[in-house]
Amino acid sequence: MTFGRIAVKAMVTAAVATSLMGAGQAVAAGAGEPLDSYAGVGAWAYSHGTNGAVAIADTDGDSHAVYTLYDRRYNTGLRLDNHDGNGSTKYSGMDTANYVRKVTACLNIQLNPDRCGLDDRPNDDR
Incomplete structure (x- = not known):
């Protein structure tokens, strides 16, 4: 059970981090293009x-x-x-x-x- 909880927490953390990276890029759309x-x-x-x-x-x-x-x-x-x-x-x-x-x-x-x-x-x- 403990291993399952750790795995779920790791997946949730990775999903949240990935979605935040995408949100940051969407907010800055247009920045960084020459x-x-x-x-x-x-x-x-x-x-x-x-x-x-x-x-x-x-x-x-x-x-x-x-x-x-x-x-x-x-x-x-x-x-x-x-x-x-x-x-x-x-x-x-x-x-x-x-x-x-x-x-x-x-x-x-x-x-x-x-x-x-x-x-x-x-x-x-x-």
């Missing part, structure tokens, strides 16, 4: 790893500043600007609980409409 957006050759917005921060890189010496429009788990419509020129990268603050859910790279074209790349979101198969 997100990348490009606006031509001039701007690259990305969030990799835990998606706790977003970055915007200026990748062309074209005299245009770059920025990213991004969403986090609990905030939408955020913007991060980079006015430091070709080869520079700006980073947002790190917050893995309020992880990045969308990035869009944009070129800030003076006196004309800005040019933006495609949005990248979790599970969009890009």
Whole structure:
């Protein structure tokens, strides 16, 4: 009888641990998928790893500043600007609980409409 109780407790403990791991993954759906957006050759917005921060890189010496429009788990419509020129990268603050859910790279074209790349979101198969 004692062996049976120990075996049942072990199975119940394993089942509970497995279900909690699945629940944790469901809550964090979208965190951990690399997100990348490009606006031509001039701007690259990305969030990799835990998606706790977003970055915007200026990748062309074209005299245009770059920025990213991004969403986090609990905030939408955020913007991060980079006015430091070709080869520079700006980073947002790190917050893995309020992880990045969308990035869009944009070129800030003076006196004309800005040019933006495609949005990248979790599970969009890009």
